[in-house]
Amino acid sequence: MEYLVANVDHLKFDIEIALDEQYGALPLPFTGMDKSTAAVCQFYPRGACNKGGSCPFRHVRGDRTIVCKHWLRGLCKKGDQCEFLHEYDMSKMPECYFYSRFNACHNKECPFLHIDPETKVRDCPWYDRGFCRHGPICRHRHVRRVLCMAYLAGFCPDGTTCKFMHPRFELPAIQDMQPKEGKKVMITCHFCGESGHKAVYCNKMPAEVREAQMRQELEGGGPHQHNYHMNMHNGPPPRGPQKPLEEVTCYKCGTKGHYANKCPKGHLAFLSHAGSGSTASNQNPGYRR
Known part of the structure; x- marks a missing residue:
C-alpha cells in the first residue's frame, strides 16, 4: 500500500509551521514562573530566542547531562537556572543510590541508572607501565594485556584499532592529598x-x-x-599531700574509706546511699522534710 500512496514528506500543514515558529506564544507576565510542564523552546539552542526570561517555553542547555531528580517530582524551584536537565531521558538519569550503595535495588520500576561497580573502577596507571607496588590489593583494576611489538619498535600500522597493548611511558600524577580526604595528619x-x-x-x-x-x-x-x-x-606537676583513706568520703555510696572511682558497689551505689538516707529518716521520729 505504501507504494501506491504518493510521498508527502515535502508537505507541511499550517499547524506544523505555527508550532515550529511558535506563533501566538505570549511572553510570561513576570519572570521566574514555573515552566516544568511547558515544551522546549526551538530557538534557544540556536541562540535565536529574543524573549529571554519571559519566554513561555523551557530553555534547555546542552551542557546539562543529568536529569534533575527534583524536577521529576515537580519540586524544582530553579527553573531554567537549574544546573541539571529538565527533560525525561532514561539515558541521562542520575545513578540509583541503593544500587550504588548496597549493590541491590528492589524497585522493579526504578527510573534511575543501575551502573555496575566494576565498570566504575579505572585501570591502574602503574600496572599499565609495567609494575604496581600495591599488587593484588590495589584499588584500581589490573588488566593483563599483550604488548604490541610493532608499537614498541616505533610504529604500529593498526593504530588505535590494534588488538595489542600500546604502553604509555609517562608517569601518572601523584595524588597524595585529595580534597575529600583533607590534610594529612602529622x-x-x-x-x-x-x-x-x-x-x-x-x-x-x-x-x-x-x-x-x-x-x-x-x-x-x-x-x-x-x-x-x-x-x-x-617535670611532674606538683601535687599536694593526699588525704588518708579514712577521711575520704565516696560521693556515690556515702561511705568512707575509698574514692568514687574505686567504689565496690559500682554504678548503682547511689541507690544504696538513698536507701540508707531513708532508713535514717525513719529511725529518727523528729526528722522533718
Missing part, C-alpha cells in the same frame, strides 16, 4: 617533640618510663593519665 612525639613517631616508640625515652607507660595502657588507664612521665623537660 604525628608528633610528646616526649622529644620530633615528628614521625609516637612517644611509645621514642628511642630517647628511658626504658623504665616506657615500660611504665605501656603497662598503664595495658591496664586500661590510657596514656593521658601519666602525661608527666612523657614530659621530662617540665
Whole structure:
C-alpha cells in the first residue's frame, strides 16, 4: 500500500509551521514562573530566542547531562537556572543510590541508572607501565594485556584499532592529598617533640618510663593519665599531700574509706546511699522534710 500512496514528506500543514515558529506564544507576565510542564523552546539552542526570561517555553542547555531528580517530582524551584536537565531521558538519569550503595535495588520500576561497580573502577596507571607496588590489593583494576611489538619498535600500522597493548611511558600524577580526604595528619612525639613517631616508640625515652607507660595502657588507664612521665623537660606537676583513706568520703555510696572511682558497689551505689538516707529518716521520729 505504501507504494501506491504518493510521498508527502515535502508537505507541511499550517499547524506544523505555527508550532515550529511558535506563533501566538505570549511572553510570561513576570519572570521566574514555573515552566516544568511547558515544551522546549526551538530557538534557544540556536541562540535565536529574543524573549529571554519571559519566554513561555523551557530553555534547555546542552551542557546539562543529568536529569534533575527534583524536577521529576515537580519540586524544582530553579527553573531554567537549574544546573541539571529538565527533560525525561532514561539515558541521562542520575545513578540509583541503593544500587550504588548496597549493590541491590528492589524497585522493579526504578527510573534511575543501575551502573555496575566494576565498570566504575579505572585501570591502574602503574600496572599499565609495567609494575604496581600495591599488587593484588590495589584499588584500581589490573588488566593483563599483550604488548604490541610493532608499537614498541616505533610504529604500529593498526593504530588505535590494534588488538595489542600500546604502553604509555609517562608517569601518572601523584595524588597524595585529595580534597575529600583533607590534610594529612602529622604525628608528633610528646616526649622529644620530633615528628614521625609516637612517644611509645621514642628511642630517647628511658626504658623504665616506657615500660611504665605501656603497662598503664595495658591496664586500661590510657596514656593521658601519666602525661608527666612523657614530659621530662617540665617535670611532674606538683601535687599536694593526699588525704588518708579514712577521711575520704565516696560521693556515690556515702561511705568512707575509698574514692568514687574505686567504689565496690559500682554504678548503682547511689541507690544504696538513698536507701540508707531513708532508713535514717525513719529511725529518727523528729526528722522533718
